[in-house]
Amino acid sequence: MSTFKLDITREHCPMTFVKTKIQLSKLNTGDVLEVLLSEGEPLENVPKSASEQGYKVLEVSHVDGSVHKVLIQK
Amino acid sequence: MGATDFALGKQTKEQKKLSIISFSGDFDKLVATFTLATGAAAVGYEVNIFFTFWGLDAIKKKQGRAFVGKGFLPKLFGIFMGGLKSAPVSRLNFGGLSPKIFRYLMRRKNVATLEELVDAAKVLGINLYACEMAMHILGLQKNDFIHEVKDVLGVATFLEISEGGRTLFI
Numbered sequence: 001m002s003t004f005k006l007d008i009t010r011e012h013c014p015m016t017f018v019k020t021k022i023q024l025s026k027l028n029t030g031d032v033l034e035v036l037l038s039e040g041e042p043l044e045n046v047p048k049s050a051s052e053q054g055y056k057v058l059e060v061s062h063v064d065g066s067v068h069k070v071l072i073q074k
Numbered sequence: 075m076g077a078t079d080f081a082l083g084k085q086t087k088e089q090k091k092l093s094i095i096s097f098s099g100d101f102d103k104l105v106a107t108f109t110l111a112t113g114a115a116a117v118g119y120e121v122n123i124f125f126t127f128w129g130l131d132a133i134k135k136k137q138g139r140a141f142v143g144k145g146f147l148p149k150l151f152g153i154f155m156g157g158l159k160s161a162p163v164s165r166l167n168f169g170g171l172s173p174k175i176f177r178y179l180m181r182r183k184n185v186a187t188l189e190e191l192v193d194a195a196k197v198l199g200i201n202l203y204a205c206e207m208a209m210h211i212l213g214l215q216k217n218d219f220i221h222e223v224k225d226v227l228g229v230a231t232f233l234e235i236s237e238g239g240r241t242l243f244i
Binding site: 010011012013014015017018020021022045049052053 | 109110112113115116117118183184185186190191194197198
């Protein structure tokens, strides 16, 4: 099991979702993706859509300012 | 990574579906089409785009102005219509200057450009279809399009494919 990182704090819709989805698709089952994202649309919907697609959202935590961290396991 | 290699997460039994009829070949409307399509695919929707009339410009292999099509008039149309790179904006096109300005602004503001959105659509395995009737009028063949175009369809098949989901006309 490995952990990978993805920073989408500078991305805008729809690439926030697209980059997360593409990165998740490259992982093996059990791998974890650490996503750094901004509050608002990405924070509200990236963990939600990952969960809806069968991925496991392990953690959502505040990092700094408007930046949050989401841990998603495949 | 090919569309078929795209490993999805576990899908729900009833996958949500979005089907878009891409009629306009305008730059701004194509941005809207591919933004909706890639966003929906990324959050787990099955996405189908049915390109017809001017919309077919978006999926041509030759992205600039070229003599694409069979016969004199279709070839002439091919030159005027062009492809993805020569798509005009629907308002204030200023002879093709506006799409260049839009591309510049999109890059500068870190928003996905039209070309990046189309590439993302291919990676996400969005189903791209071409309209048989419009192809016939414009003298286009399936091999005039990018290889990601899955099939050439008529209305009946499109209705069948889009059934049970949401459909948009752009």
